[in-house]
């Protein structure tokens with residue numbers, strides 16, 4: 001089912017930019033190279049959420065990444081509001097109450113709920129410091145199984161877990177992987193990373209890329225190179 005996604009549509013560029021003007025300028029620069037954008041904390045909290053509607057009207061897809069996590073009622077009502085925006089994806093943290101409330105609130109809308117398993121900036125030591133007994137691999141697996149049981153549409157995980165999750169959960173669940181770094185680029189604060197080609201080979205459906213594109217001297221060329229790598233990896 002997910003094999004039919006066009007290679008270009010598998011690249012999601014994170015518009016981690018300070019304001020609407022900067023985000024609109026980046027979308028203009030990237031032009032037809034990019035069809036899918038992510039709006040996260042930085043832009044959303046700077047008044048950027050309305051860009052979701054404008055992008056949709058321009059034929060682009062939008063991922064609203066607010067990583068919801070609160071009591072079930074608050075999560076549910078938040079998801080209802082986000083469904084009105086016309087986004088394709090929204091994120092919640094992969095906690096049982098949160099996932100259950102989000103799936104119920106999604107109702108018949110076209111919004112797909114993605115559960116963030118373990119952030120790609122975490123390793124085993126970070127989880128231990130935060131009080132978890134499980135390491136990354138086991139916690140991702142546990143949360144992924146729970147997410148599937150709740151009817152979540154997809155998982156945000158690192159490409160390092162994508163192969164294992166694909167095997168475990170089958171072909172239908174969407175695997176959306178940040179922590180993407182083209183060969184030779186800086187990891188920044190990411191700890192679980194892979195190149196675009198390896199992430200696709202591991203079974204990721206969508207790759208989320210921020211700084212390697214928006215921080216490049218030529219963002220359009222950087223995005224095009226990633227699309228080419230995705231296309232080649234899909235064979």
Ligand SMILES: O=C(O)c1cc(=O)[nH]c(=O)n1[C@@H]1O[C@H](COP(=O)(O)O)[C@@H](O)[C@H]1O
Pocket residue numbers: 014016040065067091116118119120121156157178179180188190208209210211212
């Ligand atoms: O939910 C996400 O998109 C997300 C989850 C995660 O585990 N790790 C992660 O990096 N992200 C997001 O993916 C993007 C990655 O950005 P870069 O590290 O600049 O490529 C950022 O917007 C993060 O908020």
